[in-house]
Amino acid sequence: MKSKDRNYFKILRAGINTTYQDLGRNNLYHIGIPFSGAMDKRNFQLLNSLLQNDYNSPVIEFAYQGPHLKYFGKDIFFCISGNVSFKIITKEGVIDGNSYQCYFLKNGDEVDIRSTNKSVYGYFSINGTFRVDYYWGSCSINTQAQIGPNNGNKFSRDLEIEIIDINNSFNKRKLDYFGSTIENIRVIKGTNYDYFSESSQNKFFKESFKITKLSDRMGMRLEGPKIENIVDPNIKSEGLVKGVIQITSAGDPIIMLSDHGTIGGYPKIATVISADYDRLVQLTPGSNIKFKDVSLEDAETLYKLYQMETNNLISQIK
């Protein structure tokens, strides 16, 4: 391919933990590979819907600060989801962009994704397809196990993001949406709930916990009242799932997130319900959260409602 036929972004600044993500990979826990995939699935879905891409198309995920990209190639549209501040730099000038709106880019234009606001993750994509390699059916980059495109590493400066396909029958669309946040995280009691003293069980649901800076795609460490173990600080190592809350030997909760280790030996006090996962991962270090106990039946219903809400948002895209 001649270089003038190429369509690509050059990375002028990589941003923080910038990676390709899609819906992730299944059925590999038994060999030690987690789901991975976009942390906030709702924003992932909204972005691909806005861009009229296939529902599992690769997108670029970033945390706190996104990349600064310069575009080379044929005319293209891009869109950003999440609560994100960004600038579009063209020969005509600089404008501030809005999330959930599609923008036009010409050869030489730039997108500078400055920051996520009161949230962690944002998503960037185009009306087309990035050139990615697939590992076990997914292009999600798992930096811990170095699986995925770009040798399983996060993006770095000067990397070129290749586009293999642009959708020419694209209609520019937008969504009026300002995101959704929560303060109470709903959980189901865990399989080792009775490992903890009654007063600690009460504290777990009554007091608040602070999200610490030791939080990433693998897990979220919390700080708050110490949770006292009255049985054994360890269990025989067993499987973990997304959203499960373990209590470390020091008595602190740690929530497993999308790139988590697949096996662990700390007792499980509770598990975050599926309906609250997308909003949990968007909470920034320093935020305080409270846990609320719900039944399994309620959790199943709440998940259906959450999915209906997402579908409703998709139907509002105009």
Add this chain to the structure above:
Amino acid sequence: MIKNILNLGDAALYCDFGSDVNQEINSNVIKYFYHIKKLNLKGITNLTPSYNKLIISYDLNIHSFLSLKKKIENIEIKENNKLEKNLIEIPVCCDNDFALDIERVENKLKLKSEIILEKFFSKNYFCYMTGFVAGMPFLGDLDQEMRLKRLETPRVKVPKGSVGITEQFCNIYSFETPGGWNILGNTPQNIFDSSNQSNPNLVNPGDTIKFYRITLDQYNEIKR
């Protein structure tokens, strides 16, 4: 063989095979794991076998806890269903640079290093499970007099290829990760190969491992 099925959160079944850790219970877990894997049930997103538990993750859009629980309870596994076992030989170098915790192990077990290594290399080990990080095998069982606890303070970085022991188990660090096992040596062999997508793990649950000792020269030769 499954004693009890609970829920782990709202999207996983927690199948309990007992509380002991032994090869009989674990073999049952592994038989169920391979059997369910072969059934290729729609909406199952992950199976995680461990010493005595099997966790089955599922897509909430397709299953609810009660309906899937019933399905799993109705699975019958024949007693004579034999587990497929491979014997895998893995070279380990115990040169000073690799045997990071040999002095600690000597002190704790009150055995000379040569005796410790002789005991370690004289046995075959059974693979109970793989995971935590991609490809890491959890192997057992060590002789009674070889058992000791983890490091009081885990290492922030255990070198890739490290072979460690704790309690009745040994493992191989397939990647550089944090960890607290007592490190006796290092293998030059690749334990996880992401380019081999059909079988990335060198060791799989149910396999038997035979470690054999190599010199530093042999180590470097294999690495090359």
